[in-house]
Amino acid sequence: xxxxxxxxxxxxxxxxxxxxxxxxxxxxxxxxxxxxxxxxxxxxxxxx
Numbered sequence: 001x002x003x004x005x006x007x008x009x010x011x012x013x014x015x016x017x018x019x020x021x022x023x024x025x026x027x028x029x030x031x032x033x034x035x036x037x038x039x040x041x042x043x044x045x046x047x048x
Contacts, residue, residue: 019026040046 015029
């Protein structure tokens, strides 16, 4: 039996817990998310 986890839900869960514990990290979380989405949007083959 193998356990397979998708990366996005795991990151979202961890980020949600961190934001509940320390809400000031919300600014950093949003900024990092937007930067990652922007970079991946400009370079779609970057993760391949």
